[in-house]
Amino acid sequence: MNKVKGILCLLGLVSSGCIWSSSSDLVLGSIPGVSQLYSYPNNCTEICYQPMSLEQTVAHYLNQSLQRDGYAGQVKVRLEDGQVKVQFPDAVPADYGTRVMAFLGMGQSALTAAQQLNEAHVWAYNWRFFLPHGMALENHHSVQLLHFPPDDSLMQAQDYLKSKTTDRWAALLTLNGVPAEQTPAYQTIIDLAPVAAPANVGSKLAPTYVAFTPYVKGMIQQWSQMPQDGQSYPMVAFGQPVRQWLVQSYGQQFQYAGAAKGKAFATLDLGALDVGGRQVAVLGANHPSQIWYAADPDEYGGDSTKADKIGIQVMGQDLVASCWQAGMGAKPGSDPATQLQQCQQRWPVGSAAVCEQFYQSIRQLNPSEAAERCQAPG
Incomplete structure (x- = not known):
């Protein structure tokens, strides 16, 4: 890959031709540049909360991505010639590096913006x-x-x-x-x-x-x-x-x-x-x-009944939204409006099911206690 093409791939401006083999090294960038993009060191002031080298930090996050994408194995990261180099396990598709570099390319644009905010005393x-x-x-x-x-x-x-x-x-x-x-x-x-x-x-x-x-x-x-x-x-x-x-x-x-x-x-x-x-x-x-604020009695002068009522309302909205996300995520080709309607039918406003979920997850009641509280919800 030539230098110009590599820069365009890094910035995420092109995708065709930006292919790295999983068996070869993927060069993430210079050590200082990668350190900034990975917020390295992640948790150090005078003492590091979890001491990790730059190589360990990069590997830590890339391995999280592999696991969440469903790929087995661990990446290998090393510093060489002033650069950070990565080797992916064989189970990872050859174009996975393209996705990583496109992400880091957009990340570089965000880092530049952050540096400008700091210079403008906004940071x-x-x-x-x-x-x-x-x-x-x-x-x-x-x-x-x-x-x-x-x-x-x-x-x-x-x-x-x-x-x-x-x-x-x-x-x-x-x-x-x-x-x-x-x-x-x-x-x-x-x-x-x-x-x-x-x-x-x-x-x-x-x-x-x-x-x-x-x-x-x-x-x-x-x-x-x-x-x-x-x-x-x-x-x-x-x-x-x-x-x-x-x-x-x-x-x-x-x-x-x-x-x-x-x-x-x-x-x-x-x-x-x-x-x-x-x-x-x-x-x-x-x-x-939001629900923790909406259901806080202190927001209503200590009125726990009002806090519960508003909390149940928010819980119902959250259950519908997460239902829509779950359904659309499982079948992205579904009609969004139909999916929303189905979720509103599953979690009806004022229903005992919504009420019980509120008391279980927010008020920490057990299922039988929540059911008792929700015999006449609303």
């Missing part, structure tokens, strides 16, 4: 650049558009899918028929801000959206496309900032029922996003963590 001292490493890159079922990753996922877990938010949504997907071991392949996450930050700084990240928009759009284009030409994975847009970003960033490329009337893209609204001529079905959803 905060307790933010860390963090790309969605470890996702299923080839055999995923759906895409999740979220706000930003919690800093614990980087600094503690070193796993983008290890947080209260992702754990809760995985449990909802399981309730809707997705085997627990397959939920990571449904949670292929793209964040508006690839910034690991404390959970309470979401509003402070809003000024970064414009800078990261080219990165996010590029990631949506990459990760929403199925191997079959013209087909797309379904996408769920979690939370008001994300739903608003879709409308503002795509304009007429994003269509939903209330658009012509100027209505916001709301929870359980169904939209269609035009991505390079492909139609991506998008469902609006609550942020997975």
Whole structure:
């Protein structure tokens, strides 16, 4: 592969001809460049929480991707001639390196944006650049558009899918028929801000959206496309900032029922996003963590009855959204509107089934206690 072609492949601007054999080395880039893209060292201040070398860090995240894509074996990573080189196990398809390099190419654009934000004094001292490493890159079922990753996922877990938010949504997907071991392949996450930050700084990240928009759009284009030409994975847009970003960033490329009337893209609204001529079905959803705020009695002056009522309402919306994601992810060619209708019938508003799930998962009651509380739900 010539130098120009290699650069285009790295940036994700071309795909044809960007093939690396699984038995040969894939050069990720220079040691300093790869260190930045992998947020290395992941969790060190004066003392490293989990001491890992650069080679171990890269291997850690690539192995997560292989596992979530369903491939056996472990990658081998080494530093040589100032570069980071990777060798994949034989079970991995020859074009897997293409996907890795396309992802890192978009990641480089995000890193450049982050550096510019820092120069403009927008970046905060307790933010860390963090790309969605470890996702299923080839055999995923759906895409999740979220706000930003919690800093614990980087600094503690070193796993983008290890947080209260992702754990809760995985449990909802399981309730809707997705085997627990397959939920990571449904949670292929793209964040508006690839910034690991404390959970309470979401509003402070809003000024970064414009800078990261080219990165996010590029990631949506990459990760929403199925191997079959013209087909797309379904996408769920979690939370008001994300739903608003879709409308503002795509304009007429994003269509939903209330658009012509100027209505916001709301929870359980169904939209269609035009991505390079492909139609991506998008469902609006609550942020997975919203229920903990919605069901907090302190938000209503200590009124636990009101907190439970609103919490059950949010739980119902979340069950419908996760049901839609599970169904569309299992059969991407399904009609999105029909799938949504079926999920609303499965989890009816005010039903005992929704009520019981709220009391079991949020109030931590056992099944019999939850059933007793929900004899007359609402």
